[in-house]
Amino acid sequence: MTARQQIHLSDGRELFYFDDAPGKDRSAADLRGLPEVTNVSERRWDSLAGEWVVIAGHRQSRTFLPPADQCPLDPTRDADHLTEIPAHDYDVVVFENRFPSLSTSTPVESSLHGLFHIEPGQGRCEVVCFTSDHSGSFASLPVPRVRTVLDALINRTVELGRLDGVEYVFAFENRGEEIGVTLSHPHGQIYAYPFVPPRMERTRQSLREHHDATGECLQCNLLEAEHGDGVRIVEKGSHFTAYVPFAARWPYEVMIVPHRHVPDLPALDEAELAELAELYPAVLKRFDGLFDGPAPYIAGWQQAPVRFDRDLWHLALQVFSIRRAPGKLKYLAGSESGAAVWINDIAPEKAAAALRGETV
Amino acid sequence: MTARQQIHLSDGRELFYFDDAPGKDRSAADLRGLPEVTNVSERRWDSLAGEWVVIAGHRQSRTFLPPADQCPLDPTRDADHLTEIPAHDYDVVVFENRFPSLSTSTPVESSLHGLFHIEPGQGRCEVVCFTSDHSGSFASLPVPRVRTVLDALINRTVELGRLDGVEYVFAFENRGEEIGVTLSHPHGQIYAYPFVPPRMERTRQSLREHHDATGECLQCNLLEAEHGDGVRIVEKGSHFTAYVPFAARWPYEVMIVPHRHVPDLPALDEAELAELAELYPAVLKRFDGLFDGPAPYIAGWQQAPVRFDRDLWHLALQVFSIRRAPGKLKYLAGSESGAAVWINDIAPEKAAAALRGETV
Structure with missing residues (x-):
């Protein structure tokens, strides 16, 4: 039976532990003292295609293929390597992306000037770590762990769908440097979009x-x-x-x-x-x-x-x-x-x- | 004034020379004795997306980044290196792709079984070489040569549009190995599709x-x-x-x-x-x-x-x-x-x- 525990990271982001079974202590605090990030995200109307395009201008500097010993998705095993996950171990963990493409707190306001229509890029982007084992893969997880991942996706689908303005919850995994994956630790993502994707x-x-x-x-x-x-x-x-x-x-x-x-x-x-x-x-x-x-x-x-x-x-x-x-x-x-x-x-x-x- | 001359390659494909000015002899014959290729191309209806997808199962074995001295888009400068272009030099040349995604002679027939709809992948794929200089680029062409390329695209747009079943002529250039270009010689392509692209x-x-x-x-x-x-x-x-x-x-x-x-x-x-x-x-x-x-x-x-x-x-x-x-x-x-x-x-x-x- 999957057990969920929640904490907040030092910059205020939410993090959820999903464990295969109850009884684990996941209360460790995030000691990094991260400053809050303002994520400027907007969506613009492509009037020729009849579709929204998301413009997230702050993401260019995001983490790019860090060395394995600096992986931000590993648990925090010692004080010299504080990661995104404060606990010393985890089964499955979901947390808000520090550099999200969509954000519930984007400062962008609606504007419409003739053919130029901008709306805030409201929504949320979450990261789902499938295992604390840096070199594992989703395919090689034990079946009960896959079940925990599915429970996490179910929980996030329900909760993200309740957020103001969210019209669609898309859970996905990108795997492989060949498709531009910037972190090799086994993980997926969940995008809560403010519109139904094209x-x-x-x-x-x-x-x-x-x-x-x-x-x-x-x-x-x-x-x-x-x-x-x-x-x-x-x-x-x-x-x-x-x-x-x-x-x-x-x-x-x-x-x-x-x-x-x-x-x-x-x-x-x-x-x-x-x-x-x-x-x-x-x-x-x-x-x-x-x-x-x-x-x-x-x-x-x-x-x-x-x-x-x-x-x-x-x-x-x-x-x-x-x-x-x-x-x-x-x-x-x-x-x-x-x-x-x-x-x-x-x-x-x-x-x-x-x-x-x-x-x- | 752009001058056009036409020949047929040894497997029957059409080739057109477009020269910056008249007066060049482009009559050299293709000495390779290439066998005719049957290009099996079909389009299938994606009923969820409401779009056609082209299936061209014969293309897997096409030429992939050959060494520079075996470039098939160079002119045929000597008998030891017979290329796709029989003349010893050219300004701009357009010819039918030997491994096209769409073909006027595909043997595929229409079939409709319930939700499964197949039509022949009728159409034509042409290659446009912008210069005989293997290491050049479109951006560095002299202006009169760019004008000749534009004349070639105009000619092909008109003539391909007259072919039975062609609904759209798309001229494009892919440049760079990063996007999967398999031949580095400066060239573009023209696809004559049997439907208006999505x-x-x-x-x-x-x-x-x-x-x-x-x-x-x-x-x-x-x-x-x-x-x-x-x-x-x-x-x-x-x-x-x-x-x-x-x-x-x-x-x-x-x-x-x-x-x-x-x-x-x-x-x-x-x-x-x-x-x-x-x-x-x-x-x-x-x-x-x-x-x-x-x-x-x-x-x-x-x-x-x-x-x-x-x-x-x-x-x-x-x-x-x-x-x-x-x-x-x-x-x-x-x-x-x-x-x-x-x-x-x-x-x-x-x-x-x-x-x-x-x-x-």
């Missing part, structure tokens, strides 16, 4: 249109179709299926989808969470098994918007790697970054076979 | 909505607003203005926009082309001047769709770099690649000042 907004529209046309859920129907086809399935459990999407954008991409139509992580039941805690790392291990060494990947939870169309939504976890071959990465160049046309050089059916471990 | 489709919708609401062009109005504000302007000519967009997504991003409301490159007049041939490389030089060495950048021409809403469209060239500081790149990680929320760490006004060469 990708989820387009999904919402598709779910809405399909529901209006058929009375059914597009994600449910896609899952049935994938079960029928079979060729793109990577893992199939009693409650979740992992499959390569029919129109995958990335060389190796998997959707992990619950069989039950649920809006978000907090809606999963005990049996579902128990299976997910095994299936999720099993899928990540399949990515690591593809080529030379640990796969660079992004894993992101597509949850329902906080305030509307929650019944419409069907939870999904998207996992994708940018490695397309040993030593070769998929870059987003002119077609993708300039025109938003994804070119995938690997047929989804072949990617699924490779992820299943078949010789292709 | 980014341009969203722009089209915004232009349509703004026109319906105001009777005016959003791009024209944005240009007026930028002229009024002034702070984001990088270069201002008589016919073009280069400015950092108000809601820039990339650390350094510039839009080069003609003052006259024109749909595409072929619609530019002589005076406009003459100015563009100076202003375009001048803007690229500003990118190169930002940090340590040549900037990795993507430059893409946002032209009107081939067949509809051409009156609505206003031509623009988007140029952006992924370098955010010396030795540091902007990566697209969880927020951008997973949720499509761009986080820009550099205020557009500061980026514009830096591009103008001001100390910031």
Whole structure:
């Protein structure tokens, strides 16, 4: 049973310990005496794209690949190396990012001058450390620890969704220097956005249109179709299926989808969470098994918007790697970054076979 | 006056020489005896995103950073090094990519099974070599050569737009290994897509909505607003203005926009082309001047769709770099690649000042 304890860091940020079991003393204080940081964040309306862009001008100086003995995500094991986590050990810990892209206290005010529309970049960015073991990985966590991470994500999804102005809670993991990860300690992030992200907004529209046309859920129907086809399935459990999407954008991409139509992580039941805690790392291990060494990947939870169309939504976890071959990465160049046309050089059916471990 | 000559490569692909002036003999034949390649390309409908994704499964084995003495984009200077360009010299040359993402002869057929919709990846991908000088760059071309490149793009925009099933012609340059460029020889590309790319489709919708609401062009109005504000302007000519967009997504991003409301490159007049041939490389030089060495950048021409809403469209060239500081790149990680929320760490006004060469 996951146990939560809360402290405040010396600059006022919140930190939450999530332990696999109760009984641990996590009361150690942050002795760094950090000054409070003003995080100037704004969002600007891109009138050509019809989307918000976040401008966070203070983040340029953030920590960049520190040496392993100065990792800010290690627990504070001795007084010479005071880290972001005051306790001498932890299971899972979540805390507010010191250099967040979005902030509940940004001093920016709304302004609208003709076509130029600025709103405060309100929201919150949290860091989730999966383990105190600096050299571990999410895929290699013991199952009970994965379960604790999931409990932490559930707790944060609920609590962040209650904050004023938060419209969407996005939990994700970036793994690998190849995708720009600046800290190698196993960790994820949670962004609480003041708007529904463009990708989820387009999904919402598709779910809405399909529901209006058929009375059914597009994600449910896609899952049935994938079960029928079979060729793109990577893992199939009693409650979740992992499959390569029919129109995958990335060389190796998997959707992990619950069989039950649920809006978000907090809606999963005990049996579902128990299976997910095994299936999720099993899928990540399949990515690591593809080529030379640990796969660079992004894993992101597509949850329902906080305030509307929650019944419409069907939870999904998207996992994708940018490695397309040993030593070769998929870059987003002119077609993708300039025109938003994804070119995938690997047929989804072949990617699924490779992820299943078949010789292709 | 640009002179065009056409040949066919030994596998049947078309190649066009565009010379700064007439009178050059470009009749040399391709002696390689290349076998014809079948390019299996398809597009699949991503029903959650409501967008096409191109699957080009044959491209995995394409040429990857060959040594400089084996560059396939050099002219064929001797019989021991037969390249893609049979002539012993050239000014500008355009030819069909041997490993294209889209192909007029793809054997894929349409199929629709429930939610799974496949269409042939019809279209064409061309390579544009800007100079026979392997170590040159677009920014350092003499102005008359830039003019020849523009003439080549105009010619290809017109001719590719006439091909069956082509809905959009996108000319772009990827520059720098940092964004995955596999050949360092100065070159660009032209993709003729069988659909309007998602980014341009969203722009089209915004232009349509703004026109319906105001009777005016959003791009024209944005240009007026930028002229009024002034702070984001990088270069201002008589016919073009280069400015950092108000809601820039990339650390350094510039839009080069003609003052006259024109749909595409072929619609530019002589005076406009003459100015563009100076202003375009001048803007690229500003990118190169930002940090340590040549900037990795993507430059893409946002032209009107081939067949509809051409009156609505206003031509623009988007140029952006992924370098955010010396030795540091902007990566697209969880927020951008997973949720499509761009986080820009550099205020557009500061980026514009830096591009103008001001100390910031």
